[in-house]
């Protein structure tokens with residue numbers, strides 16, 4: 671059997687949005703390749719959105735159109751450079767602006783993934799991917815890891831290998847600090863970005879076409895009312911009944 675035998679005649683339409691911040695363009699190049707990989711998937715509508723410092727005022731990021739686009743996306747891929755071992759300040763401002771979808775659970779059960787770029791081989795990039803994954807979890811999203819076997823971990827390995835930094839939680843990429851985006855990075859990282867983007871788009875198609883299921887959403891107020899009604903019925907676990 672070939673992939674053509676099982677490919678659906680009408681590929682399901684999904685919206686994948688890659689949302690990223692970049693100061694000097696290295697993360698942007700990675701984001702472009704990730705979006706390029708997602709665009710390989712028939713039926714995938716792919717948006718590439720830059721979070722810009724100009725849209726942050728008094729520490730707060732605002733762009734209602736971007737939030738509306740994210741509201742209607744099936745998958746959201748988050749990316750920023752690793753700065754001082756953390757997500758970049760501008761991207762953090764964007765993350766805090768997601769307080770509204772946090773309270774409404776508007777992004778619940780969308781797919782999420784993440785990527786980061788830095789100059790050092792490690793550079794504490796894992797801390798950033800963890801921050802992005804925790805963000806996804808707070809929003810109730812389903813996190814997608816890279817899924818590729820590690821490269822460059824044996825005597826014949828090279829910088830051009832797929833997943834050459836051996837990262838699974840999300841995509842890690844490294845660029846030399848003294849070169850521009852086109853020359854500083856690794857071909858392996860860009861290929862890994864494309865593969866990750868394609869994986870997320872294909873999994874989004876699988877996800878939205880699984881058994882129909884309306885995700886229950888609750889405001890904080892409704893959650894408290896639920897806890898109260900369970901307490902009244904006397905069948906709440908000890909933690910909920912406060913005893």
Ligand SMILES: Cc1cc2nc3c(=O)[nH]c(=O)nc-3n(C[C@H](O)[C@H](O)[C@H](O)COP(=O)(O)O)c2cc1C
Nearest residue numbers: 692693694695696697751753754755788789790793
């Ligand atoms: C303020 C600052 C902090 C940085 N912190 C780190 C770091 O913690 N780890 C690291 O490996 N590189 C660090 N870097 C290097 C950047 O991550 C690297 O240059 C990256 O490619 C920038 O991405 P961009 O071109 O998309 O802005 C730092 C750079 C700056 C300017």
